Amino acid sequence: MTNTQDSVEQGLRLPRPLRRLVDVARNYWWTWTPDRLSVFRDMDPALWVSCEHNPVLMLRRISFLRLTQLSTDPWYLNQVENLVRNFDSYMKQKDTWASQMMAGYDLKRPVAYFSAEFGLDESLPTYSGGLGCLAGDHLKSASDLGVPLVAVGLLYRQGYFHQRLDSNNWQTEYYTNSNFNDLPITLMCDEAGEPYMVEVEIRSRLVKVQVWRVDVGRVQLYLLDTDREDNDAVDRWITAHLYGGNADTRISQEIVLGIAGLRMLRRMGIDPSVFHMNEGHAAFIILERLREEMGKGADLAHAGDIVRQSCVFTTHTPVPAGHDAFSPDLMDTFFSKYWPQLGVDRKTFLALGAKRVDDPWDNFNMTVLALRYSRTCNGVSEKHGEVSREMFQVLYPGKSVDEVPIGYITNGIHARSWISPLFWEMYDRYLGEQWEEHMSDPEVWARIERVPDEELWWKHEALRERLVAFTRHRVAMSRRGRNEPEEWVNAAQTSLLNPDILTIGFARRFSTYKRANLIIQDPDRALAIFSSETHPVQLILAGKAHPKDEEGKRLIQKVMDWARHPKLINRVAFVEDYDIYTARKLVQGVDVWLNNPRRPLEASGTSGEKVAFNGALNLSILDGWWIEGYNGKNGWAIGEEIEGHDIAAQDHFDAQSLYSILENEVIPMFYDRDEKGLPRTWIAWMKESIRTLAPQFNTDRMVAEYVCNIYAGACAVPSATRPVLTGAGFKADF
Structure with missing residues (x-):
């Protein structure tokens, strides 16, 4: 059913000892294996960046000379052998959680999971934010647990927009075309070599839709595409942009996703037992x-x-x-x-x-x-x-x-994708053998107390230092792109931020209800906090406003105009063009994650869950997942809901609470050091955050709940073993 010619040609181009790298590169499993940092990146670190961390493009562009050097390097070949062995073992595994919990289930009738976006990795631009990352994490845990599942989405030629800030801190947008042949995806073809194709009627025209397969471990994701030469020029643009265009475009995309998506599954002989619509788009x-x-x-x-x-x-x-x-x-x-x-x-x-x-x-x-x-x-x-x-x-x-x-069912995150390799190695040593197979067992995470304070702290500091270096580099690139003076570019690389001080992160979609400007509601008080010389604090922001959201763009501008104050020039930074790569650096490197939406508009939120696995602390409104996770010693709760619906009064109350918590709790605790320079109370809170949040807010627990409580009508899960689940309270042992 697949067109493998491209894979074969690419494999033949590689020296024989490296040819199996093609199989790994074409399966997004590599994004959550601990070896992901070494094998592809170490081929050529600069080229890896320029290829936007896309291993297929990397293998295309790297010189044959470099490949032959690597193919004769015993250390590198050992890394490749280990990676390929782990990949083969993973793909062939039969004794999975699902094989036990779904015994008797008809594997020929999988769950079909439909979503308008999937965030698997920055190399595949089929996501914009939290919904996509959640969908991508759902697929990864389904693969890890062995759940029989296929997924359906759209393949966007230009994806979501890229972001730049101009000299006035106003967001501008631009788009780039993806070359699908350079992505880890495969055009689906029949036995005659012709692409699988279905038709749907849109605007009184028959639109032809083809499908590409993305391998996500043991799960297949099918992405629909209307960019065919035999379609009308207008219809070729249906799958051009994620959340772009007008209502006509949106309804056209949703016809392709829902109607053509189901027809395509039928065309390929896939007969799902359950159709899971992830949001109303499908x-x-x-x-x-x-x-x-x-x-x-x-x-x-x-x-x-x-x-x-x-x-x-x-x-x-x-x-x-x-x-x-x-x-x-x-x-x-x-x-x-x-x-x-x-x-x-x-x-x-x-x-x-x-x-x-x-x-x-x-x-x-x-x-x-x-x-x-x-x-x-x-x-x-x-x-x-x-x-x-x-x-x-x-x-x-x-x-x-x-x-x-x-x-x-409370959302979680795919911990294997979001935990920093430095922390993963630490968990390997202290949480017990095969701890990752028991992600939702509280007893596993209780072993975080075994980690010496000194080790936890220096590893966290190393990640903060990496975040500062990354932010400096990205801000310098942005300044150079705006043709700012070279001295200003150099200042970003040397003076912006400090790797040793309290670092707060705020990164999300810049919608008005998320209140990115709450931190500067009282500009003078905020200035005093972030310009302190004795207890310094810095802020790193990232996020996009929808191209049509003028108020969201104005929020970015207001915050960054405030940051132009001479005392804040090196204390506040904005990382343009927020994506999964930037998100990983942020959630792994900050000390505090700030989240302050208007209640009750944060359905769940998962960014704060990501920082918890990496030792950072949440400073958040009690909304979404944080209501279930907060216990008073694993982070902070901002404000409380006041009576009435006076938005201005609520914003003022929450801002005052935020300032007070920063001034009286967060900052003093961070800088309260012992004779070894360690913030012992802070570290205790880090461990409490990991211990209490990690076993609950992961997608292994979440997907298991979907299997047992949602998909169960079509699953042969014995009633005696089917747990009664109540959101994030599920504590099953995976």
Whole structure:
């Protein structure tokens, strides 16, 4: 089913001792193996950076001379042999968690996981932020646990935008084309060598869709692509940008994802047992499933019952704008020829996605469609489940808020992808043999007390120093790109930030509700905190505002204009073009992770979970996952919700709380050192954070909950062994 010619040609180009590197390079397993730093990077560190950490492109561009040198280096060949051995062992493993918990499950009928974005690695630009990283981590843990799962998404020619700040600190955007042949992906072809292709009708034209396969360990991700020469020029751009264009583009993309995605699985002979819609973008799966069942003779009610048993839905945001809704006129444009295939009229069709079914002007809401036709629905934290029940109570007349059938599974992170190699090696030595196979066992993480304070601290300091060096380099590049004076570029490389002082990180999408400017609500008080000579503090920021979000761009500008104060020039830095690579450096290197959205708009959040595995402490609003994780000795909680809905008063209250915590708790604790120069209380909090948060907020636990509580209707999980799960409280031993 795959076109392997490219792989063969690439393999033949390598000296014989290195040819198996092609197999590893074309499987994103390499992104979470501890060996990932050495084998590809050490080929040519400068080239590795210029190839944007893409091993396939690396193997294409590296000189044959260098390859022959490496093929005769015994130390390097030993590294390659170990990597290939580990890869083969992983891919052939049969005794997995899923093999025990899903005994009797029909492996020929996997779970199909649909998402508009997947964040696997910076080399594959199919993500924008948290939703994508969560989806990528879901696939990685599914692979680790051996869960039979395939995934479906879109392959974006230009991905999400790249970001620059101009001389006025205003965000500008630009796009670059990806060469799909240079990515670790494979065009899917039939036995005759022709690409697998399906058609969907969009704007009264038949659009041809092809599919590429991405190997994610033992899981296959299929990415749909309309950029074909036999498509209309407009239709070739459907899969050009992630979250770009207008409503026409968005609905076109979601038709491709849901309808063409299901047709492509059928075309390839894949018959899923469960369709998991990760956010409402994929909800058109339901229409296609209804069409299939009604084509077999079922009426709408009976077809709906059948479809409902095979579909599950996860909602990710309590922000109304995050739930796609299309006007009736737009639905007419795109679906007027589709609803006759369901045997229904326009009114009945539009009612499938309407909150108020008797309102002819109500928008067609993708979340509503998914809720109506899913066997189970869940939010991504306990609080988010509660908020979602309130938001959508209108769909369940006669039920109280508590009776609305929307549960929750709290998000986690794929620890193997986000733990720094330095900490991974430390965990290997102190947490016990094969600790990573028992990621959700609290007893494993209780062994963090075995780590000597001195060792934990020097490793953390080394990661902070690396973060400072990385930030200096990136800021210098940005200044050079703006044609700033060379002395200003050099200053970034030598004077910006200090590797020995308290470092706070803030990195996320610059939406207004995330309140990036809360830290500067009182500019003078903030100035006093960040310009102190006796207890110095520095701030590293990163993140993008959506191209159409003028207020979000203004937030970036306001914070960076404040940072131009002479006393802050070397204490505040902004890293442009936030991506997974930058995120890893930040979450692994900061001392404190700042998160201060408006309540209750943080559905879950996972960046703070990433820093916990790397020894940093969270300073956050009690919202999303942090409500479940905070215990008073593993980080700090900012403010509390005040009565009423006065946004300005709430912002003021939270800002004052933030300043007070920094001045009276965070900063004094960090600089309280013993005779050895160690902040003993701080280190104790680091260990408490790791001990309490790591076993809960990982995707091994999360995916296991999906298997046992969400996918279970199609799984042969014996009822006697099926745990009753309640969000992040699940403590099963993997």
